[in-house]
Amino acid sequence: MNRDHEPDRETPRRRAVLDVLRNADAPLGVNNVAEAVGVHPNTVRFHLEALVTQGAVERTLEASTGPGRPRTVYAPHRGMNRGGKRGYQLLARILLSQLALEETDTETAVEAGRAWGRHLMPPAPPFHTVTEREAIDRLTELLADLGFDPQTGGNPGEAPDRIRLRHCPFLELAEEYGQIVCPLHLGLMKGALAQLGAPVDATRLQPFAEPDVCLAHLAPTRAA
Numbered sequence: 001m002n003r004d005h006e007p008d009r010e011t012p013r014r015r016a017v018l019d020v021l022r023n024a025d026a027p028l029g030v031n032n033v034a035e036a037v038g039v040h041p042n043t044v045r046f047h048l049e050a051l052v053t054q055g056a057v058e059r060t061l062e063a064s065t066g067p068g069r070p071r072t073v074y075a076p077h078r079g080m081n082r083g084g085k086r087g088y089q090l091l092a093r094i095l096l097s098q099l100a101l102e103e104t105d106t107e108t109a110v111e112a113g114r115a116w117g118r119h120l121m122p123p124a125p126p127f128h129t130v131t132e133r134e135a136i137d138r139l140t141e142l143l144a145d146l147g148f149d150p151q152t153g154g155n156p157g158e159a160p161d162r163i164r165l166r167h168c169p170f171l172e173l174a175e176e177y178g179q180i181v182c183p184l185h186l187g188l189m190k191g192a193l194a195q196l197g198a199p200v201d202a203t204r205l206q207p208f209a210e211p212d213v214c215l216a217h218l219a220p221t222r223a224a
Helices: 014-023 030-037 042-056 088-101 106-120 133-147 171-176 178-196
Strands: 056-061 072-076 150-152 161-164 200-210 214-219
Touching: 014 030, 014 042, 014 072, 014 150, 030 042, 030 072, 042 056, 042 072, 056 088, 088 171, 088 178, 106 178, 133 150, 133 178, 133 200, 171 178, 178 214
Parallel strands: none
Antiparallel strands: 056 072, 150 161, 161 214, 200 214
16 A cells, blocks of 8 residues: 555655645645645645645635636645644653642542542433442443553442452553552542442552552442
8 A cells, every 4th residue: 555645644745735835825726736746636635635634734715716616725724733743641740740749648639530530420310329330330431431441340230349450541650650640540430439429439549459450449338
């Protein structure tokens, strides 16, 4: 396969097409761009449409000045390039290092996670009483969506008393700033369960209880 024609691949030719549009004083048609880049119009059209899909380029119809169909022209999207490299892990490390310097206490980290847990968990339907098993299943689904690769055990039909977290989506940060990241995770689970009005709570998070597993411990809050 010609890798230059992969729709999501940023190739030198695609960057050249985008550079031509950025350096132009007005929107350009396919033939204008093809002439500037020195390739066939069909190749340019492919890259232009891919850039439109990525949000880097805008496609419009030029006002017609005579008979015939209006010409399709392209212009760069005015704004920061959203296709560039991201550094969210570095940002997280900067923020966590500052929190560590300020000696952020565990309860503050738990409360921050609790707020996000409430935000991420859709509430239960009105007049619906959530059971322990249902609440844990909903929490497990949320943790799976977030990348924790959760696993529950116990007997069928019974609510488990722990969730095994087999993957940490913030592993490097948890290893370096576990005193903040792990309580955040615990608070997230607490907030999610509270949002459901669940009769169960996440009472403790045991980081790296096994070499490849963290354990979230659960306990009933009232009679189911």
